[in-house]
Amino acid sequence: MARLSVIENSDSGRCSVRTAAFLAQMLFASGMCATQPSFEAEAYHSSINSSSPIDDQKESQDVRDMAAAYLASGIIVLSLIASFYRKHSALRPAKVIRTFRKRAEAKSFCRPTAPKHHSFFQLETLDYRRPDHSDKIAYWELYQQNCLEPFKPKDITEEDNFHTNVLLIDSGIDVTHTTIDLQKEDGLIQPWRDYTTMNTNDTSDTGISSSLEDEFGHGTSGAHIIVTIAQSAVVYSARVCKSDSTEVDPLIVAKAINDAVENQGSAENQGSIKFQFIIMPLGFPEGTKGLDVLKIAIEDASKKGITLIAAAGNEGNCKNPAPPACYPEVLCALSCDGNGTPSGFSPSIQINSEKKTEFLVPGEGIECAWIEPGKCHRQKRFPEHIDPLGPDEKGGFTYVSGTSFACSVLGGISINILERLYEVAIRDCGLDAESAKEAVDRVRRNHLIEILGRMERPERRAYLLVPTQVTDEVLKGYLDKSPRGLTVSS
Template identity: 25%
Template sequence: MKNSIHFKASEVVSVLDTLTLTPGNLDVIKARDVWEISKQGEGNVVAVLDTGVDTDHQSLSRNIMDGYNFSDDDKGDPNIFEDYAGHGTHVAGIIAAYQDKGRGIYGVAPKCKLLILKVMNRNGVGSYKSITEAINYAMDWTGPKGEKVNVINMSLGGPTPNEEMHSAIKKARRKGITVVAAAGNEGDGNPNSFERSYPGYYQEVIQVGSVNKELQPSFFSNNNVNIDFVAPGENVYSTHLDNKFVKLTGTSMAAPYVAGSVALILNMIEREKPSMIPYFVYHYLLTHARKLNYSIHSVGNGLVQLTSANKLTFMTSYSPEKFAYFFK
């Protein structure tokens, strides 16, 4: 469908009723190295545009601040943003899950909060209209204590550009919101055979590809000139429906590792000028990323890394066009 957005469903490899685990992927991106200095993302709000969330999940419920339904599920009732597909719950857990009473799983930023904006229905289908409305909603949303959205995660994509959605993204960025999206799962393993998914392909969006546990580009991960960074995206454990945990694969899983990282980074950078925040976030990601010996069309600037160390040199592997855009 030309004007639809979607996620490519991943096979559920295993389902666990109980899980007590600090996922190794947190150490792959070195998230725990900065948990103390970043306060585990406390004070920041990530808007998750997806299939909703399991609002009662033991590892997520206290971090869910609010939500809104833009999909056609539940007859379009805006107040019901429950997840019937599991995708949104899995993505939310990668960002902000926590252990409760010794049970559960840790996300990248377990003390950040979530605004759940349901833009896809139980079949994983939505529209550019719903995503545009959700981005505008995220920009205008204010929490009970004056909280504002700092990060938007979109583990979804459509095959064609959409000007209304693009305009909303540009406006969000000018307001100081960092926008992160999945690169897409239409890759064929050829770094010179480009695949584009929107909104990830837009310059204003941090587009995230997937790598496996050996830090090799995932075969399915889209390749194009605007890939920014990569993160773990294969066989990722996270939260799922009915208070359970599952393992999923896709760039949908890689993007929230970066969105959660941004929630940590925001507590380690200068934030006095809101319009400059996405610039400083990108600067941090760029200067700390781990260079991987693969085409920049597959891995962009490299693997996302978090550290309190202050690196002053830029990486030499980057997309010149993207670099110029963020550092103009």
């Protein structure tokens, strides 16, 4: 029984050679016992019943028949065991037949190390030549063609002077990139503050020109995505990090937000800027020192009517969005491809919440400006009539993925909503330019989240934002719901 329990508890899940040998021994022993009567039985028969030769011959024949039956059964069982063993050995490679210790050692050797939680949520730059990446790139291009371009306003011109001020808290913006330089000349890229040269306890003003530098490329790409999607966006650079290896301090991010709130435009302060959006393609692990200060700064900015957007993080579907994206005052950008399939690196979307602030937007295969010429899939200057770039000149483009870039896409879509609202206010509501701008800002403060929610199709469990689902009639209804004087208290 002890030997049988070993067989039943075998870890291999199949009969081993040692098990087959044991069964063969058992069957052989049984046959031998059957063919040889015991000594006591022989003595008993010889002393009590001395049988006749005919009876002895019949008994001997019965014993031989029983032995033959045992041996035949043993052969059949051994054949089945050998067949079962050969079949399963062919299905599995020989290298998995190892002891428990070897298996444990191999498993620990192959186990990947836990990924570092980057403050900037950049996942990777994509190789456009790979088929799986080509699909993601094609999905993004189709999303632009079918969902973004038809939603953009048609009647807004430069003479309307309609602009949306965006504070991008990131690694800076590199204006030596030729495309970014052209956007800077058009006034779409502006410096704000460089916080990488200051101490967290320093309250003095920081550098301005150095905020338009970027050693990492993350902020440059994010700014390019925003300006490409939204023609009215003016992106101001708040530089809080110099490189990918530099940790971002939540206290620095909090100071950038507080500075933006304190410098909100007013009639008394001629040089101030009124920000409508603060975009943060970054995040921190729970429990990071300084998050309490950052949360207070975000709450103050929200009370002042600023819309805040942050990246959810690239920690995977089983993780919750990281701070500050998980705060209720912040719009959380989750990533999917252009078809609406959630990204494997993105946290999953929360549904049926009382106040929805999580939105699913494309964050895979996004083409954007890149500052490293050797990693660009094309070196092409914009617009096309300008001379081609040199091989080492910054001006190329690449494809990127990550919730940080989904954050920029969500920012661009949100600004597109304001542009369409302004267009409807001028064309359909008959408002003058200044009244239209005030009406649009009231809708942004009070109804932007609701409008973004109407771009989803929850009845089909489709949460990808599709801007074309929001018509001019819907936008006009929101303008009518926000009469003059209805604003968020500050």
